[in-house]
Amino acid sequence: MARYLVRRLLFTVPVLLGVATLVFSLIHLVPGDPVQSMLGEGASPQDVAETRARLGLDRPLLVQYAGFLRGLASGDLGTSLRTNQSVARAIGERMPATFELAFAAMAVAVLIALPLGILAAVRARTATDVAATTLALVGISIPNFWLGPLLAIAFAVGLGWLPVSGRGTLAHLVLPAITLGAPLAAVLARMTRTSVIEELNELYVLAARARGVSRLRAIVRHAFRNSLIPIVTVIGLQFGAVLTGAVITETIFAWPGVGRLLIQSISFRDYPLVQGCILLIAVTYVSMNLLTDLLYGLLDPRIRYD
Amino acid sequence: MLKTGSIIVCAAVLAAIAGPWMTPFDPAAQLLPMRLAGPTAAHLFGLDELGRDILARVLAGARISLLVGLTVVTISASAGTLLGALAGYFGGLFDDAISRLIDILLAFPGLLLAIALVAMLGPSLGNVLFALSIIGWVGYARLVRGQVLRVRELEYVQAARAQGATVVRILWHHVVPSALPAVAVQATLGMAGAITGEAALSFLGLGVQPPTPSWGTMLNGGRAHLMDAPHLTIFPGLAIAILVLGFNFLGDGLRDLADPKRAERGDA
Numbered sequence: 001m002a003r004y005l006v007r008r009l010l011f012t013v014p015v016l017l018g019v020a021t022l023v024f025s026l027i028h029l030v031p032g033d034p035v036q037s038m039l040g041e042g043a044s045p046q047d048v049a050e051t052r053a054r055l056g057l058d059r060p061l062l063v064q065y066a067g068f069l070r071g072l073a074s075g076d077l078g079t080s081l082r083t084n085q086s087v088a089r090a091i092g093e094r095m096p097a098t099f100e101l102a103f104a105a106m107a108v109a110v111l112i113a114l115p116l117g118i119l120a121a122v123r124a125r126t127a128t129d130v131a132a133t134t135l136a137l138v139g140i141s142i143p144n145f146w147l148g149p150l151l152a153i154a155f156a157v158g159l160g161w162l163p164v165s166g167r168g169t170l171a172h173l174v175l176p177a178i179t180l181g182a183p184l185a186a187v188l189a190r191m192t193r194t195s196v197i198e199e200l201n202e203l204y205v206l207a208a209r210a211r212g213v214s215r216l217r218a219i220v221r222h223a224f225r226n227s228l229i230p231i232v233t234v235i236g237l238q239f240g241a242v243l244t245g246a247v248i249t250e251t252i253f254a255w256p257g258v259g260r261l262l263i264q265s266i267s268f269r270d271y272p273l274v275q276g277c278i279l280l281i282a283v284t285y286v287s288m289n290l291l292t293d294l295l296y297g298l299l300d301p302r303i304r305y306d
Numbered sequence: 307m308l309k310t311g312s313i314i315v316c317a318a319v320l321a322a323i324a325g326p327w328m329t330p331f332d333p334a335a336q337l338l339p340m341r342l343a344g345p346t347a348a349h350l351f352g353l354d355e356l357g358r359d360i361l362a363r364v365l366a367g368a369r370i371s372l373l374v375g376l377t378v379v380t381i382s383a384s385a386g387t388l389l390g391a392l393a394g395y396f397g398g399l400f401d402d403a404i405s406r407l408i409d410i411l412l413a414f415p416g417l418l419l420a421i422a423l424v425a426m427l428g429p430s431l432g433n434v435l436f437a438l439s440i441i442g443w444v445g446y447a448r449l450v451r452g453q454v455l456r457v458r459e460l461e462y463v464q465a466a467r468a469q470g471a472t473v474v475r476i477l478w479h480h481v482v483p484s485a486l487p488a489v490a491v492q493a494t495l496g497m498a499g500a501i502t503g504e505a506a507l508s509f510l511g512l513g514v515q516p517p518t519p520s521w522g523t524m525l526n527g528g529r530a531h532l533m534d535a536p537h538l539t540i541f542p543g544l545a546i547a548i549l550v551l552g553f554n555f556l557g558d559g560l561r562d563l564a565d566p567k568r569a570e571r572g573d574a
Contacts, residue, residue, distance in 0.1 A: 014406060014409075015406075015409050015410055015413050016413075018406065018407075018409070018410030018413070019410060019413045019414070022410060022414075022419075023422075026422055026423075026426050027426065029423065029426040029427055030426050030427070031427065031428065137551065137554055137555065137558070138547075138551060140554060141498070141547050141550040141551035141554050142547045143502050143505060143506065143543070143546055143547065143550070145505070145506055145509040145522070145525060145543075146525060146539070146542075146543030146544075146546060146547060149525070149528065149529060149532055149539045149543070150539065150540070150543065152532055153532055153536045153539065153540075157532055157533050157536070164532070239415075240415025240416060241415060241416050243415055243418070244415045244416035244417050244418050244421075245416075247417075247418070247421065247510075248506060248509065248510065251510060252529070262421070263510055266421075266425040266512070267511070271426075274422070274425055274426075278414075278418060278419075278421075278422045281414075281415065281418055282413050282414050282415070282418065285413065285414070285415045286413045
């Protein structure tokens with residue numbers, strides 16, 4: 001296990017370095033002069049020169065790259081051009097809101113998906129299964145940038161039950177969490193169905209039934225418990241989709257998280273903040289994948305990294 | 307599923323082509339006195355914030371969505387298949403380089419890299435196509451590389467090699483065709499992904515710019531009128547959901563066709 005752990009960790013290092021390199025090069029993709037683009041056409045040559053020096057863009061590319069990596073190693077992601085606040089601090093202040101939303105969305109997804117997936121599996125190839133499978137595919141096909149406004153129209157504007165934007169109470173969390181969690185629920189329900197069907201066909205389930213174990217108990221205590229490993233893995237791997245979905249969901253519901261910060265910083269052309277947000281989301285995603293892989297290796301001793 | 311998906315996709319393609327003849331209204335024509343008017347017999351989907359006919363704009367948006375889907379899938383599938391086949395066949399340093407690049411690009415979840423690229427390059431349809439293709443080829447390359455690794459040592463490939471066939475001939479005639487069914491499934495599901503991706507970027511203001519009618523741009527415009535004109539949000543979103551559902555149905559159906567054992571097991 002230790003060898004697996006070390007190899008998996010070592011594999012992550014070049015990926016993180018590649019991610020950092022890609023994020024570093026983003027600012028150099030800006031057509032023309034990135035500083036002029038940030039400050040606008042009306043900026044004085046002195047302001048442009050000062051900002052260029054402040055961002056280190058007047059130095060040779062390799063020196064800039066080394067400085068960028070040094071900054072990352074010490075947790076320095078630069079300074080926001082608009083607010084002069086440290087990028088790391090600006091993101092740090094928004095992180096709790098994004099994680100709160102992401103975990104609420106995952107809870108919503110699990111609560112919907114597991115019963116739906118199990119129901120479809122135990123009633124496989126019946127009308128119930130077709131309905132559940134179709135519902136899941138519809139769920140995958142409905143984009144969250146449509147579902148969010150639809151929920152807002154129905155429950156905030158129409159019925160007046162829930163607030164349409166902001167953060168603070170549990171009521172504020174409901175619509176964003178459902179918007180973000182619904183597509184994940186659809187993916188999870190399909191995975192749960194497949195996984196439970198596979199386990200239901202195993203001999204040990206048949207043996208349990210032959211011993212007189214009730215059908216419900218055989219499904220819940222035997223088949224479902226063993227099908228949990230792939231389901232847990234999918235939940236972990238879907239965390240990335242949740243983080244990207246959060247960018248859209250936070251924008252719809254004015255949820256003060258990293259996703260909304262990213263979109264705001266794009267509109268203000270605050271490139272250091274854009275780079276910081278992108279880097280943080282990618283690193284969180286890589287870390288979650290690593291954690292999921294390690295957990296998978298721990299849960300199922302047959303899985304090893306070769 | 308295959309049948310339902312085919313019907314939906316064919317209907318969408320027909321609507322996109324025949325759009326100008328299906329409604330008498332120009333998607334750009336403004337009827338300002340009637341702005342935000344709800345659905346009526348004359349304007350089935352109502353009018354938007356500038357008094358433009360939403361049905362005409364949804365039909366024009368279908369052309370943008372299908373164009374984006376086709377372009378992104380064509381570029382991604384071609385580049386991914388080529389790079390994946392070369393990496394799998396030759397192995398070594400080239401394979402290592404491609405595999406590491408794939409690992410790095412996969413470290414950016416979903417649309418994040420596309421958002422980052424368009425944020426830097428500036429919002430436009432061309433940049434959306436570029437950004438979606440940059441993230442799109444990875445899936446095909448992984449898929450084809452895996453298939454090539456599987457078949458490159460099979461006897462019929464070795465026989466072709468022994469007969470002196472060129473690398474291009476071996477790849478084109480013997481290796482790549484074995485991966486094509488899987489690529490076709492991925493391409494169909496990729497259409498759904500590209501259409502959603504373009505709409506998401508346009509919704510965030512990073513994609514197709516007004517006044518060009520894109521479904522995502524229309525949804526973005528509808529956000530300011532959720533209270534007084536929900537039809538601005540309902541119809542373009544419905545169009546996206548139906549078309550994406552059509553491609554997902556089609557992709558699932560094709561996957562079952564390509565892998566009958568999977569269909570028999572009842573995998574979702």
